[in-house]
Amino acid sequence: MSAMAWTEWQHLPLAQEITAELVKEQLDGGQSFRWQGMPGNVWRGILGDRLIDVRPAHGGIDWRGLHGQREMESALKKYFDADGRQALIVDRLPWRSDKVLERAIKNFSGLRILRHDPHETLIGFLCSSNKRIIQIKVMVAALARTMGEKITDEHYALPTWSRLSRATDAELKACALGYRAAFIRGTAKKLESRPRWADEMQKLSTADLLIELQTLPGVGPKVAACVALFGFGRLESFPVDTWVVQALASAYELKGWKPDKLAEFGRTHFGDAAGLAQQYLFASARAGLLVVPESVASSTAKRKPKKSPKSRK
DNA sequence: ACCCAGGTTGTCA
DNA sequence: TGACAACATGGG
Numbered sequence: 001m002s003a004m005a006w007t008e009w010q011h012l013p014l015a016q017e018i019t020a021e022l023v024k025e026q027l028d029g030g031q032s033f034r035w036q037g038m039p040g041n042v043w044r045g046i047l048g049d050r051l052i053d054v055r056p057a058h059g060g061i062d063w064r065g066l067h068g069q070r071e072m073e074s075a076l077k078k079y080f081d082a083d084g085r086q087a088l089i090v091d092r093l094p095w096r097s098d099k100v101l102e103r104a105i106k107n108f109s110g111l112r113i114l115r116h117d118p119h120e121t122l123i124g125f126l127c128s129s130n131k132r133i134i135q136i137k138v139m140v141a142a143l144a145r146t147m148g149e150k151i152t153d154e155h156y157a158l159p160t161w162s163r164l165s166r167a168t169d170a171e172l173k174a175c176a177l178g179y180r181a182a183f184i185r186g187t188a189k190k191l192e193s194r195p196r197w198a199d200e201m202q203k204l205s206t207a208d209l210l211i212e213l214q215t216l217p218g219v220g221p222k223v224a225a226c227v228a229l230f231g232f233g234r235l236e237s238f239p240v241d242t243w244v245v246q247a248l249a250s251a252y253e254l255k256g257w258k259p260d261k262l263a264e265f266g267r268t269h270f271g272d273a274a275g276l277a278q279q280y281l282f283a284s285a286r287a288g289l290l291v292v293p294e295s296v297a298s299s300t301a302k303r304k305p306k307k308s309p310k311s312r313k
Numbered sequence: 314a315c316c317c318a319g320g321t322t323g324t325c326a
Numbered sequence: 327t328g329a330c331a332a333c334a335t336g337g338g
Contacts, residue, residue: 030319125319125320128318128319128320129318129319129320129321129333130317130318130319130320130321130333130334130335131318131319131320131335131336132317132318132319132336132337133318133319134337135318135335135336135337136319138336139335176334176335176336177334177335178333178334178335178336179321179322179332179333179334179335180321180333180334180335181334182333183321217321217322218320218321218322219321220320220321220322221320221321222319222320222321223319223320223321226319239319240319241319241320242318242319242320243319244319258328259320282319286319
């Protein structure tokens with residue numbers, strides 16, 4: 001394809017207003033690894049085999065896509081929760097009795113869990129261990145460029161599990177996955193013969209889904225929780241990563257708790273939208289905006305200040 | 314040069 | 327079960 005043929009910009013109303021900062025947090029804050037920032041608050045991303053631009057606009061978002069791509073608007077409506085279903089769910093969180101959560105929600109008011117494709121989510125988070133978000137994006141883009149279908153000269157869809165199962169050592173090496181290459185290949189070997197794996201897993205309860213996902217190589221409790229949350233829309237799934245460990249330790253006085261215990265705390269304390277709560281806490285912690293209760297603040301104030309991980313991104 | 318990164322796995326008590 | 331190092335790679 002020589003020149004990209006874009007449609008005209010079109011408007012998609014969203015049930016709740018969205019700011020440029022929220023769009024950035026949602027598209028580039030660790031939920032997705034397939035968007036890149038462009039001039040003018042525009043974000044260019046790949047949804048399946050579609051190349052799409054979006055930008056915040058009054059009352060919703062503006063978007064455009066390449067001519068000939070199918071079902072772009074319906075895909076975006078689902079992706080951005082245009083109906084506003086999550087607003088009702090956020091209100092069910094225990095923010096009335098939880099000052100930390102209340103503040104975290106206010107910090108990123110309107111933040112949503114994007115409804116991603118399971119395949120894309122699984123690939124992304126298989127690459128996520130011991131990597132920063134920016135580096136995960138590089139690895140995922142390399143996988144697409146090396147083995148995916150071309151959309152434009154610069155944009156590629158993600159490869160299928162069937163294709164990934166046939167990846168050569170050289171192809172995987174070119175993606176700079178490190179030890180994660182074995183995760184991708186191992187999971188590909190298990191899923192290449194299950195083209196309907198996502199549909200099959202969607203039928204499972206969330207508890208069973210998490211167990212099923214963890215049978216895949218490279219998928220432990222945290223990656224499974226992320227895939228369930230972002231890829232399968234299970235808003236009760238509560239991923240515990242390094243940021244959440246820090247956040248819960250400092251703001252909820254849960255120092256020394258191990259991840260599985262923290263996950264249990266998250267599920268019971270935050271309830272059926274624990275994953276949404278997690279995302280507000282995650283975003284607030286990364287932005288250095290997490291509120292620490294007085295009792296904790298006073299007890300830690302005497303300790304020598306330790307370097308906060310927020311200085312890097 | 315050294316430390317860390319949206320963790321998982323294998324290996325020892 | 328539970329703690330702990332190893333794991334590849336890149337950036338600060």
